[in-house]
Amino acid sequence: MASKDKKLTVTKMSGEKAAFDPSKLRNSLERSGASQTAINEIVNKINTILYDGISTKEIYKKAFRMLRKTSRPTAARYKLKKAIMELGPTGYPFEKFVGAILSHQGFHAEVGVIVKGHCVNHEVDVVAEKEDKHFMVECKFHSDEGRHCDVKIPLYIQSRFLDVEKQWQKKPGHDTKFHQGWIFTNTRFTTDATQYGNCAGLMLVGWNYPKKGSLKMQIDKSGLHPITCLTTMTKFEKQKLLTMDKVLCMDLCDNPDLLISIGVRNSVRQKKILSEAHELCNSKI
Numbered sequence: 001m002a003s004k005d006k007k008l009t010v011t012k013m014s015g016e017k018a019a020f021d022p023s024k025l026r027n028s029l030e031r032s033g034a035s036q037t038a039i040n041e042i043v044n045k046i047n048t049i050l051y052d053g054i055s056t057k058e059i060y061k062k063a064f065r066m067l068r069k070t071s072r073p074t075a076a077r078y079k080l081k082k083a084i085m086e087l088g089p090t091g092y093p094f095e096k097f098v099g100a101i102l103s104h105q106g107f108h109a110e111v112g113v114i115v116k117g118h119c120v121n122h123e124v125d126v127v128a129e130k131e132d133k134h135f136m137v138e139c140k141f142h143s144d145e146g147r148h149c150d151v152k153i154p155l156y157i158q159s160r161f162l163d164v165e166k167q168w169q170k171k172p173g174h175d176t177k178f179h180q181g182w183i184f185t186n187t188r189f190t191t192d193a194t195q196y197g198n199c200a201g202l203m204l205v206g207w208n209y210p211k212k213g214s215l216k217m218q219i220d221k222s223g224l225h226p227i228t229c230l231t232t233m234t235k236f237e238k239q240k241l242l243t244m245d246k247v248l249c250m251d252l253c254d255n256p257d258l259l260i261s262i263g264v265r266n267s268v269r270q271k272k273i274l275s276e277a278h279e280l281c282n283s284k285i
Contacts, residue, residue, distance in 0.1 A: 011055045013145040020050065025063065031220075032078035033283065038070045068231055073279040076229040080219065081145070081207060084186045086228035086238070087247065091141035095125045096247045097226055098139050098184045102128045104222045107135075117163035124164070133178050134168060135203075136161050140185040149185050149206070151192035157183055158200045184215065225249045225280045232273045237262050249277040 008020040022043055029039045042063050049062065060082075068075040076083070087093040092112070099111040107128040115124045115136070126137035138157050140149050161181030168174050182203040189197070189206050197204040208214050219225065227233075227241050227249055240262040241251070252258055252274065259270050 008050055008052050008054070010059065011053055013055075013057065015146070017053070020054075022047070025059065029063065029067070029078065032067070032074050032080075034067060034070070034074050034078070038067065038074075042066045072231045072276050073283070076225070076231050076276060076280055077283065079231075080216065080225070080229060081186075083226050083228040084207075084215075085143050085145065086235075087186075087226055087242065088141060088143040091125075091139060093226075093242050093245075093247045094141040094184075094186060095139045096245060097224075098137065099126045099128075100224055100248055101218055101222055102126065102137070104224055105218075106130055109137075115164050116167050117160070118166035119163050122160055122164055128182075132176065133180070134174070135180050135182050136164050137182040137184060140183060142185065142187045145187060148188045148190055149183070149193050150190045151196050153185075154183060154189075154193050154197045154200065154202050154204065157181055158196075158202055161202070186215065223281055223283055225283075227251065229280060230273065230276055232269070232276045233264075237264060249280045252277045253281050 009017045010020045011017055025046060026039055026043055029042060034042075045066060046059060046063060050059075064075055064079055067078055084094070084097075087097060095111050099109040102109040107130045109126055109128045111126050113124050113127045115122050115127060124136050125139040126135075128135045128137055138160075140153060142148075158181060161179075165179045165181075168177075168179055180201065180203055182205065183197070184205045185207070187207055189204055189209060194204055194209065196202075204210075205213065205215055205218070207216055225248070227247055228238050229249060230238065241247075241258065244258070244261075246252070246258060256270070256274055259265075259273060264270060264273065
């Protein structure tokens with residue numbers, strides 16, 4: 001551990017160095033629903049093992065292990081960002097997840113749709129409709145926290161959207177509808193990307209963007225947690241469910257027999273997994 005006189009630095013996923021801020025660790029633990037007793041204990045323990053240049057990933061791992069011993073459902077919420085990244089390696093489960101979030105908000109959402117444009121056909125990740133609103137949604141999934149969406153992404157999506165919108169406006173009853181292109185990502189947008197998106201009229205949704213309506217906030221409000229959040233299942237078991245297009249903890253709550261289909265036959269384990277899944281499904285912030 002470094003001396004108390006020296007200000008410790010941490011290494012972010014991007015490789016950037018920053019001063020260690022214990023309030024950020026405390027806030028992330030609070031957002032997961034951890035008790036103040038657990039938070040104080042974890043922060044104090046983390047302080048004893050810090051060294052200059054320690055990675056934020058290592059801090060997260062140690063805090064997660066400590067939290068898991070206290071409460072598995074709380075640990076599952078704490079690992080939400082990492083759990084979204086574990087929806088890979090392909091982007092399709094993330095598209096299904098975004099479609100589920102929009103459906104929960106009252107949209108009629110279709111995932112993986114071929115949409116006719118004015119010039120060419122487009123493979124669209126999600127098409128969402130509600131009342132007089134019609135959205136073309138593109139999902140940009142990254143399995144590496146250090147990656148982000150730069151300005152090339154909204155530039156490309158906007159050109160596709162304009163081609164689709166031109167064709168949509170020809171449909172009966174669509175001349176009065178509001179059409180918009182959306183981009184969801186599980187990481188972040190660069191400043192240029194958000195500047196262009198806002199100027200062009202695109203809706204951008206990143207992990208912490210915008211402040212109201214970010215991906216994290218939408219998950220917290222809906223209680224729709226990805227299956228990869230569960231700490232009572234192995235990575236192999238969760239991947240089996242993903243290959244069956246089951247991306248939500250709610251899928252397990254609605255159909256517990258899914259556990260048998262992936263080889264989880266021990267009744268004690270089934271109860272532990274379902275208990276954690278139900279607690280996550282019922283937790284909304």
